[in-house]
Amino acid sequence: MTTKIFIDGDAGTTGLEIRERLAGRADIEIVAIPAEKRKDVEAKRAILAAVEIAILCLPDDAAKETVALCDALGDKAPRLLDASTAHRVAPGWVYGFPELCAGQPEAIAKAARVANVGCYATGSIALLRPLVDAGLIQPDQQLTINAVSGYSGGGRQMIESYKKGEAPAFELYGLSLEHKHLPEIMAYAKLSVRPLFVPSVGNFRQGMLVSIPLALDALPGKPEAADVEAAYRRHYEGAPHVRVVPAPAAGRLDALALNGTDDMEVFVFANEPRRHAVLVARLDNLGKGASGAAVQNLDLMIGGGKRA
Template sequence: MASRIFIDGDAGTTGLEIRERLASRADIEIVAIPAEKRKDVEAKRALLATVDVAILCLPDDAAKETVALCDALGPKAPRILDASTAHRVAPGWVYGFPELCAGQAVAIAKAPRVANVGCYATGAIALLRPLVDAGLIAPDQALAINAVSGYSGGGRQMIEAYEKGAAPAFELYALGLDHKHLPEITAYARLATRPLFVPSVGNFRQGMLVSIPLHLDALPGKPRAADLDAAYRRHYAGAPHVRVMEPPSGGRIDALALNGSDDMELFVVANEARRHTVLVARLDNLGKGASGAAVQNLDLMIGA
């Protein structure tokens, strides 16, 4: 029997992408509230009681309201996959990054509530967690994370500004140095020291690069770049959506190369003579960074 799925907030970028990815699947029935009842709380409560999984593609406060409705349903409550920021470090929620560590995919498959990983956090944690677990980066290491995303990750106003030609070609943002993805990056990369995170947006719809520069001699044991690469290859062995790549021969990495894909690529780029390295994650911010990750988590939850 097909799993009944309700996408709460399917008019936004992430919700639309999820709906498109699920629309042709015979094992899934997407249900919705009639347009005239979209703001009717009782209609939503009644629908939630009939579905297997509710996928929340909402602002944080609205996501919390839907979770409260589910709480009130008791045993009739659906399982929840929340794509907002609201529950990523909340007690009782499983973090929706299957490649995080051994057993994470199984935990997602069994969880009643899963918090989908953030787009920037996907790249940052993918780069940091294996090296922290391997003792190659100390939890209290001072780290700086740089990232650039396509404008589709910035919400309706940013999308409209870029598509009207009213936005700059490139800009740094979140310069209060308190970006909303920092709590999950710090928690799930197992960092004891909060990193500096400087995101930016470019004049392209989708695509993402996350990069972390490191002095090799400042790391525990003064490893070689090859040691970092080997740690990634061990950690992600058999992971269907994460690939460890050879350094680019031309010295350049295109942010748009994985657009339309649900995969992520990791690079260790180094100058051993200088003992410098840059760790790079490349992904589609709407794929592995959002909707693709949500579908990956959903498949684990419904046993697809």
């Protein structure tokens, strides 16, 4: 039995990556709008009514427009998997991060509407939620999150500037300190105090490192680094796409090492005599940080839990 899927926005980076991952699968039929009718609202409405799941790879406003079309379809509306930022903290949407907590895969599998997790949020929440749940970090802890991504996560204008050789080798951005991923990071890491989030982009297409420095003596109970790593191992036990990895002795990490995969690695670097630690998540921003996560959620939604 096949599931009919419509990828709304399949010409963009995330949509293309999802289509590539689904290519050749016998259990999925991808239904597309003819190129000449891409802006035809009635054509889109007809496709939405004919498929079981629609994946939205659109800017936020366009995603909201498609959701409004689905609302008007009533019982004929498809289930939705939204890869935009528009619905990540919206009522009625299930957050598409299966490793968030116990029961999250089941919630995604049953949901009518799933909001795919953001790339920076994937690494940030993966590092913070297990420690908040374990009581090792308080929700009101003042935290700093640093991150670097490949330029493919920065949208069309940034991608074009790097491809043309007009962009710098490395740059900080989002220095208004109002990054769009902060609401979901706070909501799903269960933080009550807004973290200081500093993103950056490097001159490489894909790959991501998210890092959070910690003063261990400032945490509840003054844990050792081994306690932090143990909390991660308990939380991610059995998770097929998240691995807790011993920190390399060299004290260095390659941001590109997981490119082409849908996995994420979690590290705890520590200097116990100094009582300092740095938590790091490594992932492909187009894999576990976007399209790979969407396919993981899609598989849960169509009952393909073994692939999730």
